[in-house]
Amino acid sequence: MAVGAATQPTTFGGDTIAFYGAHQAGVDTPPQAHAQFVALDLRPDAGRDELISILRLWTADAARLTAGRPALADTEPELAAAPARLTVTVGFGPSLFDRIGLAEARPPSVRDLPSFTIDRLEPQWSGGDLLLHLGCDDPMTLAHASRVLLKNVRSMTTIRWTQRGFRTARGTADDGATMRNLMGSVDGTVNPAPGAEIDDLVWDAGAGQPWFAGGTTLVLRRIRMELDTWDELDTHGRNLSIGRRQDTGAPLTGQDEHDQPDFGATKNGITVIPENAHIARAHHRTAREQFLRRAYNYDDPPAPGAVSDAGLIFTAYQRDIDEQFLPVQQRLAEADALNEWTTPVGSAVFAIPPGVREGGYIGEQLVGGAR
Amino acid sequence: MAVGAATQPTTFGGDTIAFYGAHQAGVDTPPQAHAQFVALDLRPDAGRDELISILRLWTADAARLTAGRPALADTEPELAAAPARLTVTVGFGPSLFDRIGLAEARPPSVRDLPSFTIDRLEPQWSGGDLLLHLGCDDPMTLAHASRVLLKNVRSMTTIRWTQRGFRTARGTADDGATMRNLMGSVDGTVNPAPGAEIDDLVWDAGAGQPWFAGGTTLVLRRIRMELDTWDELDTHGRNLSIGRRQDTGAPLTGQDEHDQPDFGATKNGITVIPENAHIARAHHRTAREQFLRRAYNYDDPPAPGAVSDAGLIFTAYQRDIDEQFLPVQQRLAEADALNEWTTPVGSAVFAIPPGVREGGYIGEQLVGGAR
Numbered sequence: 001m002a003v004g005a006a007t008q009p010t011t012f013g014g015d016t017i018a019f020y021g022a023h024q025a026g027v028d029t030p031p032q033a034h035a036q037f038v039a040l041d042l043r044p045d046a047g048r049d050e051l052i053s054i055l056r057l058w059t060a061d062a063a064r065l066t067a068g069r070p071a072l073a074d075t076e077p078e079l080a081a082a083p084a085r086l087t088v089t090v091g092f093g094p095s096l097f098d099r100i101g102l103a104e105a106r107p108p109s110v111r112d113l114p115s116f117t118i119d120r121l122e123p124q125w126s127g128g129d130l131l132l133h134l135g136c137d138d139p140m141t142l143a144h145a146s147r148v149l150l151k152n153v154r155s156m157t158t159i160r161w162t163q164r165g166f167r168t169a170r171g172t173a174d175d176g177a178t179m180r181n182l183m184g185s186v187d188g189t190v191n192p193a194p195g196a197e198i199d200d201l202v203w204d205a206g207a208g209q210p211w212f213a214g215g216t217t218l219v220l221r222r223i224r225m226e227l228d229t230w231d232e233l234d235t236h237g238r239n240l241s242i243g244r245r246q247d248t249g250a251p252l253t254g255q256d257e258h259d260q261p262d263f264g265a266t267k268n269g270i271t272v273i274p275e276n277a278h279i280a281r282a283h284h285r286t287a288r289e290q291f292l293r294r295a296y297n298y299d300d301p302p303a304p305g306a307v308s309d310a311g312l313i314f315t316a317y318q319r320d321i322d323e324q325f326l327p328v329q330q331r332l333a334e335a336d337a338l339n340e341w342t343t344p345v346g347s348a349v350f351a352i353p354p355g356v357r358e359g360g361y362i363g364e365q366l367v368g369g370a371r
Numbered sequence: 372m373a374v375g376a377a378t379q380p381t382t383f384g385g386d387t388i389a390f391y392g393a394h395q396a397g398v399d400t401p402p403q404a405h406a407q408f409v410a411l412d413l414r415p416d417a418g419r420d421e422l423i424s425i426l427r428l429w430t431a432d433a434a435r436l437t438a439g440r441p442a443l444a445d446t447e448p449e450l451a452a453a454p455a456r457l458t459v460t461v462g463f464g465p466s467l468f469d470r471i472g473l474a475e476a477r478p479p480s481v482r483d484l485p486s487f488t489i490d491r492l493e494p495q496w497s498g499g500d501l502l503l504h505l506g507c508d509d510p511m512t513l514a515h516a517s518r519v520l521l522k523n524v525r526s527m528t529t530i531r532w533t534q535r536g537f538r539t540a541r542g543t544a545d546d547g548a549t550m551r552n553l554m555g556s557v558d559g560t561v562n563p564a565p566g567a568e569i570d571d572l573v574w575d576a577g578a579g580q581p582w583f584a585g586g587t588t589l590v591l592r593r594i595r596m597e598l599d600t601w602d603e604l605d606t607h608g609r610n611l612s613i614g615r616r617q618d619t620g621a622p623l624t625g626q627d628e629h630d631q632p633d634f635g636a637t638k639n640g641i642t643v644i645p646e647n648a649h650i651a652r653a654h655h656r657t658a659r660e661q662f663l664r665r666a667y668n669y670d671d672p673p674a675p676g677a678v679s680d681a682g683l684i685f686t687a688y689q690r691d692i693d694e695q696f697l698p699v700q701q702r703l704a705e706a707d708a709l710n711e712w713t714t715p716v717g718s719a720v721f722a723i724p725p726g727v728r729e730g731g732y733i734g735e736q737l738v739g740g741a742r
Contacts, residue, residue, distance in 0.1 A: 012543065173384055
């Protein structure tokens with residue numbers, strides 16, 4: 001059995017994403033093929049001092065690993081050799097601010113989301129004091145980095161949940177193509193452009209909490225896809241539920257994926273994009289309702305009797321969850337046609353602190369001050 | 372946060388591995404980055420007719436999907452567009468032969484392995500009537516193909532276990548480099564060469580069971596790595612346990628990974644490669660003890676209180692398990708230094724039927740005869 005016309009791919013294992021900067025990497029970074037989100041809780045006897053130790057350890061190791069260098073005292077330095085665009089991003093859950101006696105420094109919108117009637121949230125996928133988010137084009141490098149970062153803080157933390165996700169492998173399709181989810185749909189077509197739009201919509205300016213300037217907020221929702229019933233829907237029904245054609249990703253009123261949908265367009269007196277189509281509910285109705293989507297697919301071993309356990313690790317980054325994400329989420333919860341085939345089973349919110357300067361550590365703007 | 376000197380990789384999404392041939396693909400095929408092994412059981416009311424239906428469905432869909440074409444009635448044809456070296460390989464567990472009334476056609480060495488004192492086998496990772504093994508360089512294509520193949524047979528089967536594994540992403544390192552496992556070691560250095568060695572060691576010649584000519588047997592062992600204690604071992608201790616240097620993969624008596632180890636070499640009267648080093652126990656002592664290793668790493672969400680749940684999906688392909696695999700496994704179980712840091716938690720054995728000609732279906736040599 002010989003290999004077909006196999007192509008020796010250009011090696012991209014050496015590609016790096018800068019760790020230091022005004023913002024943490026892993027937010028407006030082009031999404032890597034693999035991601036891991038780990039929520040941790042501080043152990044009951046850990047407080048601000050232990051948190052600072054954790055953040056210093058993570059910073060030192062992440063700075064090295066993302067550059068393709070082994071962590072300090074790395075027991076498998078060979079597994080650190082190909083950074084493959086590794087990023088390490090840290091977040092602070094709402095509960096963390098209370099735990100370390102800095103409740104007044106919590107950005108106001110960083111709190112548990114309100115309950116939605118569509119929610120079937122499971123504790124095993126929700127909440128957390130800390131988030132450790134890794135992205136990488138190579139699953140080996142990611143697995144190694146993850147273990148290094150987690151084992152070094154195990155005396156001060158417990159792992160609350162772990163979610164692993166993927167997109168198309170790097171090198172399988174052109175860089176920059178919109179990903180597809182496991183329903184077959186393009187996912188994340190409408191996103192703010194790098195530069196001014198991201199600056200305005202994603203990065204906090206420090207007006208409310210000066211320490212948070214350059215940070216952002218993250219809503220992470222684990223959304224199970226009910227693929228067994230989705231399969232029963234024909235192409236036409238799928239397209240009407242989404243408001244886009246599954247094949248091209250174009251809105252039902254357009255030709256190309258990035259054509260602006262025309263929500264007022266009618267045909268024979270009927271709205272071409274139904275009012276409860278996913279994109280009709282999800283599309284921003286004011287400029288402020290925009291945010292950065294950066295989802296990953298998950299496909300885990302199925303429960304007994306099931307064929308699959310698949311869905312989306314949906315992530316939204318914005319300055320202010322209340323202003324930007326919540327109005328959209330409220331509209332979706334009320335009347336998104338897709339709700340019949342999607343079920344939110346996990347939810348978590350994190351403040352993503354600003355970036356790190358050389359010599360500093362992640363989150364020092366919050367926890368590094370005098371006490 | 373801008374991307375560093377990112378490289379647009381050569382697109383390898385279109386690479387294909389031929390589905391039809393004398394042997395099933397996915398055995399001596401160069402290992403893809405991602406693999407999934409699913410064990411299924413026939414439902415109690417299913418027998419030989421249902422098995423034939425399953426095998427016909429899988430053959431039709433696999434022939435299309437591995438060529439980058441959607442399956443028949445594919446509801447997400449967009450996810451089939453990049454085959455990325457997709458292979459689909461089917462196996463028959465020992466229990467299947469009884470279930471379909473063909474016990475006499477079972478290749479003699481296709482039976483549960485004997486118990487080893489090192490085993491801590493869990494039913495959730497062991498056994499199965501049927502194996503569906505997918506390999507692919509792209510996790511999206513793999514997830515789609517997996518769902519198509521599994522959902523089409525759900526009325527006749529139940530899923531017994533699912534194991535997902537990975538190696539280095541295609542494009543991260545040079546094709547053909549020996550993979551590393553999550554202990555940091557090169558894994559699979561000693562393997563028969565394509566061509567005559569594979570033909571002699573892996574593919575059945577049909578002397579015992581004529582239907583099995585061109586097939587092979589698979590031993591799949593899920594081996595948990597005790598990384599917390601492995602971490603406590605220094606480099607010297609690790610190298611002595613393996614018999615190779617972790618960094619270069621060279622045997623302790625050589626300079627390069629592929630140098631032949633010299634198990635008789637001594638220094639100051641002491642054997643350079645200890646007698647209980649992994650490679651000293653695993654190395655074939657007769658020509659017949661060779662087989663094809665094609666392992667994958669796994670790294671699953673950890674149990675409560677743990678930092679990781681990682682290990683190896685070890686696979687060995689050979690003509691005859693009793694002659695080739697078992698003597699080696701027996702030596703390892705008795706006195707492999709590595710046993711202190713590895714625990715077999717799953718075990719399964721499958722006959723991998725021969726390849727398919729166009730118009731035929733997988734396994735027809737066994738089940739397609741007159742009754």
